Amino acid sequence: MSWDFETDPAFQAELDWIEAFVRDEVEPLEHVLGSPWDIHDPKFIKLVRPLQQRVRERKLWACHLGPELGGAGYGQVKLALMNEILGRALFAPIVFGCQAPDSGNAEILAHYGTPAQKARYLAPLLAGEIVSCFAMTEPQGGADPKVFATRAVRDGEDWVLSGQKWFASNARYADFFIVMAVTDPSVSAYKGMSMFIVPAGTPGLRILRNVGMADEPAATHAYLEFDQVRLRPDQMLGAPGEAFVVAQVRLGGGRVHHAMRTIGLAQKALDALCERALSRHTQGSLLADKQMVQEKIADSWLELEQFRLLVMRTAWRIDKYQDYQKVRKDIAAVKAAMPRLLHDIAARALHVHGSIGASTEMPFAGMISRAFQMGLADGPTEVHKITVARQLLRDYAPSDALFPAYHRPTAAAAAQRKFSAVLG
Ligand SMILES: Cc1cc2nc3c(=O)[nH]c(=O)nc-3n(C[C@H](O)[C@H](O)[C@H](O)COP(=O)(O)OP(=O)(O)OC[C@H]3O[C@@H](n4cnc5c(N)ncnc54)[C@H](O)[C@@H]3O)c2cc1C
Numbered sequence: 001m002s003w004d005f006e007t008d009p010a011f012q013a014e015l016d017w018i019e020a021f022v023r024d025e026v027e028p029l030e031h032v033l034g035s036p037w038d039i040h041d042p043k044f045i046k047l048v049r050p051l052q053q054r055v056r057e058r059k060l061w062a063c064h065l066g067p068e069l070g071g072a073g074y075g076q077v078k079l080a081l082m083n084e085i086l087g088r089a090l091f092a093p094i095v096f097g098c099q100a101p102d103s104g105n106a107e108i109l110a111h112y113g114t115p116a117q118k119a120r121y122l123a124p125l126l127a128g129e130i131v132s133c134f135a136m137t138e139p140q141g142g143a144d145p146k147v148f149a150t151r152a153v154r155d156g157e158d159w160v161l162s163g164q165k166w167f168a169s170n171a172r173y174a175d176f177f178i179v180m181a182v183t184d185p186s187v188s189a190y191k192g193m194s195m196f197i198v199p200a201g202t203p204g205l206r207i208l209r210n211v212g213m214a215d216e217p218a219a220t221h222a223y224l225e226f227d228q229v230r231l232r233p234d235q236m237l238g239a240p241g242e243a244f245v246v247a248q249v250r251l252g253g254g255r256v257h258h259a260m261r262t263i264g265l266a267q268k269a270l271d272a273l274c275e276r277a278l279s280r281h282t283q284g285s286l287l288a289d290k291q292m293v294q295e296k297i298a299d300s301w302l303e304l305e306q307f308r309l310l311v312m313r314t315a316w317r318i319d320k321y322q323d324y325q326k327v328r329k330d331i332a333a334v335k336a337a338m339p340r341l342l343h344d345i346a347a348r349a350l351h352v353h354g355s356i357g358a359s360t361e362m363p364f365a366g367m368i369s370r371a372f373q374m375g376l377a378d379g380p381t382e383v384h385k386i387t388v389a390r391q392l393l394r395d396y397a398p399s400d401a402l403f404p405a406y407h408r409p410t411a412a413a414a415a416q417r418k419f420s421a422v423l424g
Contacts, residue, residue: 087264
């Protein structure tokens with residue numbers, strides 16, 4: 001039997017290196033650079049490329065990947081320990097070669113790409129030479145794929161793609177787009193959509209506008225139009241009608257990696273909350289001495305530790321089963337718990353900092369906005385809670401008894417029968 005909460009010393013040494021490197025070299029970047037995906041910005045090249053090289057030399061590049069793709073093949077538990085450090089800094093994922101949506105796009109290219117697609121798109125993506133975009137959501141709805149209307153229609157051998165996509169993150173920096181489109185409207189949405197790879201600059205692909213978020217330095221979420229975009233047959237990713245099978249591979253890993261990094265961001269808010277409580281006097285004592293502030297600190301810590309344990313156990317189960325379907329409930333649960341966790345801890349940190357906490361001079365309002373974004377990106381919280389409930393209910397059976405076995409008089413009568421020989 002093994003039931004362990006310790007990190008082996010060799011990996012702890014790596015974590016210590018990562019922690020110091022992120023704190024000293026990576027955290028400051030967000031104050032002088034724009035978007036982490038703007039990889040052709042001359043300042044990015046000067047500041048980020050040398051750090052990426054140090055990560056490669058340390059053999060910590062793209063650790064979410066298995067050795068066959070050039071990663072360390074650490075597995076999810078080690079990745080969780082690493083990611084919770086990376087979560088503290090906006091630029092850490094790109095410095096360590098594991099940023100979304102590229103990590104997920106690489107995963108599906110590795111699983112479903114042809115040798116030619118892998119050579120053209122996957123290899124430079126893994127090397128950090130290009131970034132990519134995943135375009136699924138449409139302006140009329142994201143949570144319900146049944147409303148997606150972007151169509152790809154056969155024209156001879158080719159496909160012709162038309163429609164609009166919404167909130168396609170990093171489109172403006174992307175070298176290629178993975179796009180979901182209806183190819184067979186005669187069957188259910190889950191069987192009639194396919195994935196296509198569309199290189200940036202393809203005639204007919206246009207960014208209508210870029211949408212910004214409260215905490216981001218640049219507007220990076222694109223409203224896209226595909227106007228009669230002609231695609232060759234070899235631009236399909238996976239088989240016709242397989243878009244959802246392909247997308248699930250991508251989202252399973254991505255969701256849990258977001259959760260791992262959220263631990264780091266929430267810890268950053270808690271660190272600030274504690275430091276402020278020990279630093280600020282009011283009404284004759286430190287904030288840290290006031291019970292209502294102590295309650296905020298205690299609630300934050302225990303919620304964070306509960307969440308961390310759930311994430312770690314989910315990571316452990318992914319490693320154990322090597323099958324995202326078997327951990328669907330766990331992944332949906334961490335996805336659903338993540339926004340509230342970050343929201344509540346960041347909100348307490350904001351409040352205890354008073355006016356400066358609510359201002360743009362502090363990061364807390366941005367963290368709260370990020371919490372809302374986490375409750376939407378990769379599907380709204382409600383949808384993931386539905387998954388948790390449905391999966392949980394599979395383990396139960398209905399009772400046709402008028403009074404169920406746990407009804408106290410019914411349970412007492414059963415206990416009397418069971419022990420009658422002894423009790424008389
Ligand atoms: C930061 C960020 C980055 C994103 N990046 C990408 C990207 O790169 N590519 C991409 O394709 N998409 C991306 N998205 C879009 C994201 O996938 C959608 O926002 C999400 O799927 C919800 O779709 P919607 O915004 O259209 O909201 P809607 O589908 O209109 O849903 C709105 C609200 O309705 C409620 N709701 C929905 N369904 C249910 C239900 N079954 N039960 C109860 N209530 C429900 C929820 O409160 C939900 O928030 C991103 C979103 C964000 C915030």
